[in-house]
Amino acid sequence: MTGETDRREAAERLALALVAVGMQRMAARALAAFLFSDEESLTAGDLADELEVSAGSVSGAIRTLAQLGLIERSFVAGSRREHFRMRENAWTTVYSRQHSMVDDVLSAAEKGVDAVGPGLARDRLLYMRDFYTFLLNEVPALVERFEQQRAGSQRSRGSGSRRRGGPRP
Amino acid sequence: MTGETDRREAAERLALALVAVGMQRMAARALAAFLFSDEESLTAGDLADELEVSAGSVSGAIRTLAQLGLIERSFVAGSRREHFRMRENAWTTVYSRQHSMVDDVLSAAEKGVDAVGPGLARDRLLYMRDFYTFLLNEVPALVERFEQQRAGSQRSRGSGSRRRGGPRP
DNA sequence: CCCTGTCTTCAGAAATTTCTGAACGTTCGC
DNA sequence: GCGAACGTTCAGAAATTTCTGAAGACAGGG
Numbered sequence: 001m002t003g004e005t006d007r008r009e010a011a012e013r014l015a016l017a018l019v020a021v022g023m024q025r026m027a028a029r030a031l032a033a034f035l036f037s038d039e040e041s042l043t044a045g046d047l048a049d050e051l052e053v054s055a056g057s058v059s060g061a062i063r064t065l066a067q068l069g070l071i072e073r074s075f076v077a078g079s080r081r082e083h084f085r086m087r088e089n090a091w092t093t094v095y096s097r098q099h100s101m102v103d104d105v106l107s108a109a110e111k112g113v114d115a116v117g118p119g120l121a122r123d124r125l126l127y128m129r130d131f132y133t134f135l136l137n138e139v140p141a142l143v144e145r146f147e148q149q150r151a152g153s154q155r156s157r158g159s160g161s162r163r164r165g166g167p168r169p
Numbered sequence: 170m171t172g173e174t175d176r177r178e179a180a181e182r183l184a185l186a187l188v189a190v191g192m193q194r195m196a197a198r199a200l201a202a203f204l205f206s207d208e209e210s211l212t213a214g215d216l217a218d219e220l221e222v223s224a225g226s227v228s229g230a231i232r233t234l235a236q237l238g239l240i241e242r243s244f245v246a247g248s249r250r251e252h253f254r255m256r257e258n259a260w261t262t263v264y265s266r267q268h269s270m271v272d273d274v275l276s277a278a279e280k281g282v283d284a285v286g287p288g289l290a291r292d293r294l295l296y297m298r299d300f301y302t303f304l305l306n307e308v309p310a311l312v313e314r315f316e317q318q319r320a321g322s323q324r325s326r327g328s329g330s331r332r333r334g335g336p337r338p
Numbered sequence: 339c340c341c342t343g344t345c346t347t348c349a350g351a352a353a354t355t356t357c358t359g360a361a362c363g364t365t366c367g368c
Numbered sequence: 369g370c371g372a373a374c375g376t377t378c379a380g381a382a383a384t385t386t387c388t389g390a391a392g393a394c395a396g397g398g
Contacts (some may be wrong), residue, residue: 115179
């Protein structure tokens with residue numbers, strides 16, 4: 001189980017990794033706080049305490065995370081404060097979300113194809129377009145496959161496939 | 170074919186989209202310049218002219234792109250200047266590259282699992298770990314599939330599958 | 339009503355990222 | 369060698385992003 005300090009440190013490290021993948025700093029820290037909390041849900045105040053930041057920052061982070069579909073409001077019995085919790089499908093959502101930006105890249109490539117005459121440039125743009133088109137078609141299926149596989153192995157808790165290839169080429 | 174202005178504009182738009190996916194601004198503009206040029210290769214000077222930026226900026230952008238494996242040196246007959254060109258597999262490379270950051274996220278999740286005792290936090294972290302493990306296993310196969318499909322349809326140039334689903338859910 | 343606790347907004351401060359320009363190598367032709 | 373053309377590095381300027389703190393909106397209790 002290890003101590004509270006280790007937990008905080010692991011959370012910060014995770015937040016850092018998320019920032020590297022493009023998430024805003026404060027939003028990443030907040031998401032990590034949700035992940036690492038044993039509470040069912042957290043309030044803005046909880047987050048401010050945990051992260052030691054201003055209420056304003058928390059407000060912004062919550063807005064961002066909610067907008068991304070990673071957290072949701074959670075109505076709690078007799079509490080006036082607003083509770084939030086991570087959504088079940090948060091991770092698949094982040095992933096798909098990133099692919100909506102891929103969509104923008106694809107559109108740009110297509111506009112490019114229209115803007116140049118035949119030649120090397122057009123060839124390059126066509127290649128690019130094909131790759132991103134491929135991705136846009138395949139990724140949703142990939143995510144779905146994960147969810148099904150997950151649903152299938154409900155019983156065998158606490159494990160899973162658990163393997164990651166060696167260093168990438 | 171349309172005019173030179175359209176071409177430049179399309180290039181800038183593409184660069185913008187790449188920035189949104191996390192690429193540095195100048196590197197993105199430079200990559201777009203390579204994409205949209207009908208030349209086989211470009212020199213640092215060409216880029217500086219095309220993008221209207223300082224030699225220093227170009228130098229930095231080239232270093233970045235080369236490091237990412239998106240461009241390579243291209244030795245040209247009797248030219249003293251260094252020529253660069255986009256690598257064939259640039260796009261699959263960017264994609265895989267992004268997934269090396271996914272690897273970092275996964276590591277962070279695993280450290281998290283070790284840092285917390287049984288409970289909700291651990292459950293969330295295990296879920297996260299499983300998803301990213303899945304991705305790390307599947308994505309290389311995905312890229313490979315594209316490359317094979319590509320190699321297969323060498324003949325039917327200028328087209329391809331060409332389809333993109335409606336709005337994502 | 340007014341007061342208290344909770345959350346949001348926003349202008350400006352702080353931190354970070356990005357670009358430039360000048361100084362410094364290198365290489366090659368002469 | 370010397371000069372010119374190219375390219376790189378790096379300190380500081382400029383632009384952008386991110387955070388804060390103070391002011392204010394809103395709901396419910398007293």
